[in-house]
Amino acid sequence: MVKFSVxxxxxxxxxxxxxxxxxxxxCNELNSLGYLADEILFLRDSREKxxxxxxxxxxDNDIIILTGGLGPAPxxxxxxxxxxxxxxxxxxNTQALVMIKEAYGQKRINRWREKMAYxxxxxxxxxxxxxxxxxxxxxxxxxxxIALPGVPSEMRYMFExxxxxxxxxxxxKINYIERNFILENTDESSISDIIENLRKNFPGIYIKTRxxxxxxxxxxxxxxSFRGDENNFLEILEKIKIExxxxxxxxxxx
Amino acid sequence: MVKFSVxxxxxxxxxxxxxxxxxxxxCNELNSLGYLADEILFLRDSREKxxxxxxxxxxDNDIIILTGGLGPAPxxxxxxxxxxxxxxxxxxNTQALVMIKEAYGQKRINRWREKMAYxxxxxxxxxxxxxxxxxxxxxxxxxxxIALPGVPSEMRYMFExxxxxxxxxxxxKINYIERNFILENTDESSISDIIENLRKNFPGIYIKTRxxxxxxxxxxxxxxSFRGDENNFLEILEKIKIExxxxxxxxxxx
Numbered sequence: 101m102v103k104f105s106v107x108x109x110x111x112x113x114x115x116x117x118x119x120x121x122x123x124x125x126x127c128n129e130l131n132s133l134g135y136l137a138d139e140i141l142f143l144r145d146s147r148e149k150x151x152x153x154x155x156x157x158x159x160d161n162d163i164i165i166l167t168g169g170l171g172p173a174p175x176x177x178x179x180x181x182x183x184x185x186x187x188x189x190x191x192x193n194t195q196a197l198v199m200i201k202e203a204y205g206q207k208r209i210n211r212w213r214e215k216m217a218y219x220x221x222x223x224x225x226x227x228x229x230x231x232x233x234x235x236x237x238x239x240x241x242x243x244x245x246i247a248l249p250g251v252p253s254e255m256r257y258m259f260e261x262x263x264x265x266x267x268x269x270x271x272x273k274i275n276y277i278e279r280n281f282i283l284e285n286t287d288e289s290s291i292s293d294i295i296e297n298l299r300k301n302f303p304g305i306y307i308k309t310r311x312x313x314x315x316x317x318x319x320x321x322x323x324x325s326f327r328g329d330e331n332n333f334l335e336i337l338e339k340i341k342i343e344x345x346x347x348x349x350x351x352x353x354x
Numbered sequence: 355m356v357k358f359s360v361x362x363x364x365x366x367x368x369x370x371x372x373x374x375x376x377x378x379x380x381c382n383e384l385n386s387l388g389y390l391a392d393e394i395l396f397l398r399d400s401r402e403k404x405x406x407x408x409x410x411x412x413x414d415n416d417i418i419i420l421t422g423g424l425g426p427a428p429x430x431x432x433x434x435x436x437x438x439x440x441x442x443x444x445x446x447n448t449q450a451l452v453m454i455k456e457a458y459g460q461k462r463i464n465r466w467r468e469k470m471a472y473x474x475x476x477x478x479x480x481x482x483x484x485x486x487x488x489x490x491x492x493x494x495x496x497x498x499x500i501a502l503p504g505v506p507s508e509m510r511y512m513f514e515x516x517x518x519x520x521x522x523x524x525x526x527k528i529n530y531i532e533r534n535f536i537l538e539n540t541d542e543s544s545i546s547d548i549i550e551n552l553r554k555n556f557p558g559i560y561i562k563t564r565x566x567x568x569x570x571x572x573x574x575x576x577x578x579s580f581r582g583d584e585n586n587f588l589e590i591l592e593k594i595k596i597e598x599x600x601x602x603x604x605x606x607x608x
Contacts, residue, residue, distance in 0.1 A: 111562055114391035116382040117532065117577050118564075123396070128370040137368035139403070140396035142377070149393070172543035173563050174550050204541075212543035231565065232541070251565055278371065287458075287486070289426035289466035296428050308365055309427050310372075311485065311505055323371050 101327070102135040102271045104163040108142045109150060109178060110250055113168075121252040122167045129259065130163070133267070134274025134327045145175045151185040158186075158243050162271060168250030170233035172212035178247050179236065183220050186240055190218040196225035196234045203232040226262050230254055237266060244270065277333050278325035281351040283344075285318055287311070294347055302336055304328070322351065355581070356389040356525045358417040362396045363404060363432060364504055367422075375506040376421045383518065384417070388528025388581050399429045405439040412440075412497050416525060422504030424487035426466035432501050433490065437474045440494055444472040450479035450488045457486040480516050484508055491520060498524065531587050532579035535605040537598075539572055541565070548601055556590055558582070576605065 106126050112118045123140050131137060138161055143149045150166075157164050169178030183190045197209075197217040204213060219225055219236050226235035231254040238245040246263060248255045283291065288309050298307050306325045324340065326333040344351050360380050366372040377394050385391060392415055397403045404420075411418050423432030437444045451463075451471040458467060473479055473490050480489035485508040492499040500517060502509045537545065542563050552561050560579045578594065580587040598605050 111560070112564060112577065114381065114394065115532070115560075115577075115579065116378065116385045116391075117534065117579075119378050124370065124373050127368065131370045137370075138398070140368065142394035144392070171565055172541070172546060174546050174553075175562065176542075210543055212546040233565075249565075278369070280371065287426070288430075289464055292426060292428050292466040299428075306365070306369075308429065310366060311425055311487075311503075323366060323369075325369065325371075 102133075102162045102274070103138045103160065104130050104135050104165065105137070105139045105141070105157045105161045107150065107153060107157075107164065107166045108140075108250075109145060109166060109168040110142075111145050111175075113142050114144050122250065122255055125252070125256060126165050126167070126259065129264065130165075130267075132276060133271075134276040135163070135271070136327075145169060145177065147177060147181050147184070150178070150181045154182065154185045154245070158240060158245070161243055163244045163246065163267065166245070166247045167255050170216065170235065170247060170249050172216055172232070174212075176215075176233075179219055182238065182245060182247065186220075188220040188222065188238070188240075191221045192217055193219045193223075193225055199225060199227050199234045200232060203228065226258055228254055228258060229261070230257050235263070237263070274327050275330060276325070276327050277330055278323060279337065280354055281322045281324070282354050283309075283320040283322055283349055284352060286320055286349060287318065288320055291320065291347075291349060294343065294349070298340060298343060302340065305333075305336055305340075307340075321354075356387075356416045356528070357392045357414065358384050358389050358419065359391070359393045359395070359411045359415045361404065361407060361411075361418065361420045362394075362504075363399060363420060363422040364396075365399050365429075367396050368398050376504065376509055379506070379510060380419050380421070380513065383513065384419075384521075386530060387522065387525075388530040389417070389525070390581075399423060399431065401431060401435050401438070404432070404435045408436065408439045408499070412494060412499070415497060417498045417500065417521065420499070420501045421509050424470065424489065424501060424503050426470055426486070428466075430469075430487075433473055436492065436499060436501065440474075442474040442476065442492070442494075445475045446471055447473045447477075447479055453479060453481050453488045454486060457482065480512050482508055482512060483515070484511050489517070491517070528581050529584060530579070530581050531584055532577060533591065534608060535576045535578070536608050537563075537574040537576055537603055538606060540574055540603060541572065542574055545574065545601075545603060548597065548603070552594060552597060556594065559587075559590055559594075561594075575608075 169176045223236040223238040235248040308323045310321045423430045477490040477492040489502040562577050564575045
């Protein structure tokens with residue numbers, strides 16, 4: 101099981117100046133590769149906080165994706181925080197410097213622009229074709245730390261065009277299947293016993309119920325999902341449907 | 355300074371079956387009271403994870419708001435996790451039991467429904483007029499732990515109708531002012547020196563730049579914000595505007 105976490109950085113997110121548009125995209129992309137999201141964190145631009153969580157999450161995650169803090173502003177510190185947290189020096193990366201010079205056209209490179217070319221030693225720079233700040237992929241004891249810009253269009257472009265393929269090459273792809281059903285004329289408390297039993301009988305399958313919104317009283321949403329071979333899943337799904345039928349609960353496809 | 359954190363719980367959020375609709379509402383409401391968001395976390399329905407972060411955040415937050423995990427399903431464990439994390443026993447709360455009986459009408463109370471009436475000893479139950487699961491407010495060494503349902507409409511209704519007033523009564527309200535400007539024909543790296551100076555000269559003021567999206571190359575967003583008396587802020591704002599004018603950078607109102 102490939103486990104990943106996402107760290108969205110930026111005071112503007114926590115101050116509600118900007119609504120995050122990054123977590124769901126990343127989480128959804130990696131979920132569709134069959135990977136399991138461990139934690140999603142939104143953190144201020146605080147060296148201490150980001151460093152603390154990085155060190156904690158690196159212990160049992162295969163991939164940590166950070167967004168934000170790669171630009172030329174004084175508080176764009178993601179790379180220097182990664183460097184400090186894991187004692188990997190920042191080095192002027194010539195590839196990254198070329199990328200930045202291209203992004204700014206013929207303009208002079210000042211110290212703030214050059215800052216973006218200092219990346220943790222051994223990291224691979226990722227080209228930002230539609231902005232200025234390169235991203236990085238850093239292999240740290242088999243955990244990949246991937247830093248991408250916070251501007252959603254740049255993050256998405258770089259993920260789709262460069263990062264996703266590298267991730268699949270390294271970590272592979274697992275089949276993830278999910279089915280959602282609506283259970284009518286019931287409520288969670290009435291089917292909790294059935295759910296408890298199903299979980300015991302089919303431990304490889306993920307089963308969860310959720311209450312609907314106010315307008316949907318009497319309707320429960322049932323999610324059944326699985327990582328692995330589709331035929332195995334469909335077989336088990338049939339057995340689960342029969343269990344519900346026997347208890348007179350109808351699984352409706354939404 | 356009143357500090358708060360938000361913990362959104364639910365496997366469905368991390369599995370991308372549902373996109374979170376709660377964090378921004380809560381964060382925005384408390385931000386508009388002048389409070390400072392410390393961390394926003396999305397966590398799986400894991401006793402271990404939720405407990406770990408609760409114990410950590412309680413140390414220096416005034417308010418922790420959790421959403422999700424209050425219903426009658428077997429994996430709705432938020433209250434039992436709070437109970438275990440802080441060694442506060444769950445007790446059958448008669449007020450909460452009345453709320454639950456009202457919510458289900460004349461239907462029989464089964465063990466799963468009754469479960470929702472067991473709340474940490476000393477906590478105040480919050481009525482859920484449009485769903486079934488009550489919320490709670492728990493005062494823990496001056497930190498308020500507030501648990502609300504994950505269904506967005508229920509969470510919002512309860513926050514607006516019961517929780518917000520209680521929070522203001524306890525923690526007061528600070529004036530929060532924010533102004534956003536657009537800086538044209540420049541980029542972050544060109545104004546980083548100005549920003550660094552302003553931060554030194556006006557330490558009570560929050561100043562941050564952000565790069566625009568691809569379609570807005572050459573435009574920078576500048577956010578200036580402040581907690582406290584509006585006249586003080588406006589005075590300083592004028593001084594900041596002059597500093598930019600002197601450097602030939604025009605602050606445009608978006």
